[in-house]
Amino acid sequence: MAGPEDEKLAQTAVGALTGQLALAPKPGLPDPRDLGARVTHRDHRALRWSAKALAPGLAAMAAAARRTGEPTAGLRAELGAIGRSTEHTVGLTGGGHRGALWALGFLVAAAALTPGAKAPEVAATARRLAAFTDRGAPRRPSRGSTISVRYGAAGARGEARAGFPHVRRAVTALTAARAAGADETEAGLDALLTVMSTLQDTELLHTAGPHGLRHVQAGARGVLEAGGTATPAGRAALLALDADLHARAWSPRGSAGLLAGALFLDSLPIGRPAAPRWPA
Structure with a gap:
């Protein structure tokens, strides 16, 4: 059963996700400008609502990690089972957030295993967790894993097994932007662009191919x-890139999910908000 600390981690993770959703303008991604989903085809209000459905699952992941006490194959399997159940629940509330759930699930569990730790240690613990195989995972490959194999991209699994390098880069970008005088929205957008500039986003590879991915990376740079x-x-x-991606209907969704992970790590130790938040 999840305790107060587990609930706090889960709510912080959901706050990071809604903070990511609140940022604008996000090139090719849902944000508050497109409430009718005319451009991105993802209703921003519905995504805000469905984000809250992640909280019980994330709290359960934190509780499982706290109970186990260390990264193990058994814990990895339990996290996978909780994640699939949470994904189903989120689907009932409108869907979305699959990439964010993957990143936040590992990072929340890692944070529960290392209370009081900062971003580098939490990411290192997440890497140890991701090194185990999820014994209960469906044998049928996902679209993301298929694209990863086809193009040699790391994909979500590779990102986790490497200790979330793009999440860590985004945290560094947040710190650097603030030090240079940027406000929280500007820092968050710079962190997103930092991820977009190098990530082999499997969503972009699926919709735009390697040429499209390189185009987006160059625009972010x-x-x-x-x-x-x-x-x-x-x-x-930024505005030119935003207009370009919306016109092409290209969406760097993988980068958005990793930015949510970065905003979560940036909030550790729990207690200092790291990004704009929508009201609960």
């Missing part, structure tokens, strides 16, 4: 090289 979203040149480059 262009914003950062122009000075980031806190500068006039960077802001102009």
